[in-house]
Amino acid sequence: MRKFLLSIAIVLLWAVVSPAQEAESNFQQDAWARIPESDAARVEALAQEYKDFLRRARHELLAVAEAKRLAKAKGFRPLEEMERLRAGDRVYVINRDRAMILAVVGSVPLVEGATLSAAHIDSPRIELKANPLYEKEGFVLFQTTYHGGIKKYQWASIPLALVGRVSKKDGTSLDIAIGLEGEPYLVIPDLAPHVDRPFRDRKQQEVLKGEELDPIVGTRPDAEGSVMGTVLAVLEKKYGIGREDFISAQLALVPALPPADVGLDASLIGAYGQDDRLCSFISLRALLDVRRPKLTAMVYLAANEEVGSHNVMGAGSSFLADTVLALQEKAGGGEVTFSAHRRAMRSIHAVSADTPTAVHPTFASVQEKTNAARLGGGVVLKRYGRGTDPTSEVLAKVRALLDSNGIPWQTSTYKVDIARGGTLGRFLSDDGMDVVDIGAPLVSMHSTWSLSSKADLWWLYRFFGAFFAME
Ligand SMILES: [Zn+2]
Numbered sequence: 001m002r003k004f005l006l007s008i009a010i011v012l013l014w015a016v017v018s019p020a021q022e023a024e025s026n027f028q029q030d031a032w033a034r035i036p037e038s039d040a041a042r043v044e045a046l047a048q049e050y051k052d053f054l055r056r057a058r059h060e061l062l063a064v065a066e067a068k069r070l071a072k073a074k075g076f077r078p079l080e081e082m083e084r085l086r087a088g089d090r091v092y093v094i095n096r097d098r099a100m101i102l103a104v105v106g107s108v109p110l111v112e113g114a115t116l117s118a119a120h121i122d123s124p125r126i127e128l129k130a131n132p133l134y135e136k137e138g139f140v141l142f143q144t145t146y147h148g149g150i151k152k153y154q155w156a157s158i159p160l161a162l163v164g165r166v167s168k169k170d171g172t173s174l175d176i177a178i179g180l181e182g183e184p185y186l187v188i189p190d191l192a193p194h195v196d197r198p199f200r201d202r203k204q205q206e207v208l209k210g211e212e213l214d215p216i217v218g219t220r221p222d223a224e225g226s227v228m229g230t231v232l233a234v235l236e237k238k239y240g241i242g243r244e245d246f247i248s249a250q251l252a253l254v255p256a257l258p259p260a261d262v263g264l265d266a267s268l269i270g271a272y273g274q275d276d277r278l279c280s281f282i283s284l285r286a287l288l289d290v291r292r293p294k295l296t297a298m299v300y301l302a303a304n305e306e307v308g309s310h311n312v313m314g315a316g317s318s319f320l321a322d323t324v325l326a327l328q329e330k331a332g333g334g335e336v337t338f339s340a341h342r343r344a345m346r347s348i349h350a351v352s353a354d355t356p357t358a359v360h361p362t363f364a365s366v367q368e369k370t371n372a373a374r375l376g377g378g379v380v381l382k383r384y385g386r387g388t389d390p391t392s393e394v395l396a397k398v399r400a401l402l403d404s405n406g407i408p409w410q411t412s413t414y415k416v417d418i419a420r421g422g423t424l425g426r427f428l429s430d431d432g433m434d435v436v437d438i439g440a441p442l443v444s445m446h447s448t449w450s451l452s453s454k455a456d457l458w459w460l461y462r463f464f465g466a467f468f469a470m471e
Pocket of ligand 1: 120275276305354355
């Protein structure tokens with residue numbers, strides 16, 4: 001009897017000290033099995049919206065344009081047009097057309113807390129050099145360099161689109177997206193197996209070298225016998241671009257293949273640029289559904305993460321702090337003290353959203369499987385160690401948020417001494433925020449066509465919904 005009473009006492013004590021433990025654990029569960037039948041159509045609809053976004057948003061310029069279009073349709077307005085901000089207002093700020101912050105104003109002031117998801121809208125790609133056109137062996141080609149970590153051999157013999165912006169001396173700019181809507185493609189030619197014997201001993205990283213990533217631009221001579229003449233005439237006539245206009249252009253070569261379902265069960269999505277337009281789109285999509293939050297909810301879409309988050313479009317810039325200050329001023333109706341601004345920055349609950357690498361079926365040995373993320377395993381809580389993790393107290397709150405909302409989740413820590421990952425989270429923590437790294441996993445990450453799971457997209461969307469509703 002005494003033993004029985006003691007057990008009751010222990011059970012009661014447990015219930016008092018750890019109420020959050022009551023929520024059922026959703027750690028390492030099957031993300032598909034957790035989707036109720038009644039949500040199946042919504043999972044498919046979200047996947048379709050995501051594919052539509054990826055099809056258009058192949059560059060940060062195009063991603064910002066697309067995010068702006070979606071936001072305007074859901075009642076968001078430019079912050080600069082707003083005199084005063086009130087609870088429930090929906091605003092956005094665009095930084096040089098290449099980065100963007102969107103916010104739904106909360107019912108309490110920013111110094112009392114806000115939620116922020118930051119993700120990057122740039123993806124690994126090939127870029128044109130400043131003076132790209134040259135002639136060789138009867139071909140006109142582009143000289144290129146690259147942005148982010150690519151496996152160069154993947155970029156040969158696939159259709160490429162040319163996207164970005166050309167700015168003229170007269171102050172006008174021209175946005176370009178050639179190869180996405182039926183125009184010709186550009187292609188980096190590969191060498192036939194009949195003649196590649198002298199190159200077969202090249203290491204994997206040198207199958208194609210950086211200076212060998214030059215796509216064919218033209219081959220037809222004009223009346224004077226000049227292929228360059230033909231190419232320059234086409235550029236001038238079709239697009240109004242002269243040779244020196246490339247110097248003030250930002251043009252990228254990206255895979256032209258549209259996103260599509262993968263697998264006979266259509267469980268996966270294959271697409272270029274999922275790192276990290278996946279988290280960018282899903283966080284944006286969840287914010288579009290936010291109505292009257294207690295805490296101001298924000299989504300930050302940053303460029304240049306793949307090259308270190310530098311420059312004025314990267315997360316290392318003052319764009320976020322400047323935007324939070326502007327939100328504070330417009331909500332409070334006047335100037336904000338430095339200390340009030342700093343308090344607001346420190347009070348932000350931040351998620352650095354990015355895609356980790358998932359277990360690969362054939363090369364599973366590169367992961368330490370106890371701590372590896374899997375496609376269809378749900379939302380990933382990333383713990384990369386080396387001082388990048390948030391405090392244990394913050395991690396516990398995220399577990400509670402995931403479990404109490406019934407969201408299947410998993411963790412990711414890369415195999416020690418084999419792999420490393422980085423995110424833009426460090427730029428947020430530099431500003432005094434507790435930052436949690438969250439994402440959905442990819443197979444073939446940083447390739448020309450990576451793979452994600454529709455189930456993971458869905459649960460990441462549900463996570464952001466719960467996160468933005470935090471009090
Ligand atoms: Zn990334």
